[in-house]
Amino acid sequence: MKHILREIGMIARCLESIANIEFKDLNLNKGQFLYLVRICENPGIIQEKVAEMIKVDRTTAARAIKKLEQQGFIVKVSDEENKKIKKLYATEKGMQLNPFFERELEHSSNVILKDFTDDDKEKIYQYLVKMRKNIEADWEYVKRGNKRDY
Template sequence: MKEILREIGMIARALDSISNVEFKEIELTKGQYLYLVRIGENPGIIQEKLAEMIKVDRTTAARAIKQLEMKGFIERKDDDRNKKIKKLYLTEKGEELFPIIKRENEHSNQVALAGLSEHDAEALFDLLQKVRKNVEVDWEFVKKGNKRTY
């Protein structure tokens, strides 16, 4: 069988490395741009949902969110109904970076999909979504402290 996951991993690591280098000058490091863009796309998201969306554990998400908050890119606001719930929003400083990150994402998509027809790109997207959904089942299972059998 082809090493599909190895290829996906190499693509992800290469794009992550590029972003980390390019975003260093705007004080974003080690994938923090992922958090910033997801908060920008989902204003008022809670930390747990954000961690789930990015597929990281709560501790990793908490650390990244704290750093972004300390740098002034995001802020936490109390929920109107439940003061224990803290919603995440971009600050003015974060809002300024949001379009830059979005442009980088669009550029990376164009580069990655160069030479593919629109039909091929759609097919690839659909297939990758299926793969992600398959992996999410194990991710949820392991996240709850279980061990996979292989």
């Protein structure tokens, strides 16, 4: 069997490495841009949902979000009905970066999908969505402290 997961991992690491180098000038540390993008795309999202979208544990998300808040990229606003719930919003400083992130995503997508037909791109997308859905149950299971049976 071909090592599909190794290929996916190498692609992900290449893209993350590029982003970390290019976004360093924006004072964004490793992976922080992922959180900021999701918050820009989903104003009022709660921290737990951001962690779920990015597929990281809550502690990792809390650290990254706290740093973004300290840097002035986002703010936490208490929910009007339940003050314990903190909604996340990008500040003007954070929103100013969103067009840059969109251009980077567009560029990286064009590079990675160069020479693929529109039909190929659609199939790849559908396969990747299916793969993600297949693994999410295991991710949830292991995240709760369980071990998979190989």
